[in-house]
Amino acid sequence: MTFLFLLAAAPAEAKLVTINDMGEIVWSVLSDEASITLEPTSSFIEIKKIDQDKPDQKPVVSLGKQDGKISLKVSSENGTKELEINKNENNLIEIEERPEVNKLIIGVQNDKFRLEQKGVVAYTENQINIDASSAKLKVATSKGDEFLTILPYEAVEAALRTKLLTSVSRGKLEISEHEGELQYKMDGNKTFNLFDLYAYSIPVTAYVSPLSGELLSIDSPGWYKYVSFLFI
Structure with a gap:
């Protein structure tokens, strides 16, 4: 059985689905429970949790896009619940x-899926699938689903540990296929401190594996690619 809801508006930080530390799904809904198409009557809409008599068995949460429409779906042995998302919402x-x-925290912003870990945000246009029991994430690619073992904050940490970057630009992480592989792409800078008198920075784009955290490649001024080993 499938339930379809339309999310027309919600408070800025209102979670719709929580995967708790037991791997269970906790739903939140707009206060008008009788309506299938949930239309707001004011700028403030109350959010409250649903107490489920029977927990979902083997639940999978998906956030995807089809025919230009974004939907959040929870599938389990108990059935499927689906919500259509038609606005930006950072905390779905x-x-x-x-x-x-x-x-x-996973949400939607500007028709992209937004993943936030410890204040670091990454965006992707690829469908996200979550096994609620294990909290493992998969991202849909042209080759099939691939695990997202390394989360955004961890990907930035991995890139900075290489010392090929000094900093990563906030909000500049993307998860997409690059050269046939799913990768994090992050824009940043490498800063050189010359004799403690002058700081010189160059732009560096790093590509990090979401499976291992390995730095796969960098885009940078040509000369830096040839001498970057001196800074590791």
């Missing part, structure tokens, strides 16, 4: 922290 899905799982 929250994965709560648990052992070996970091808190992650």
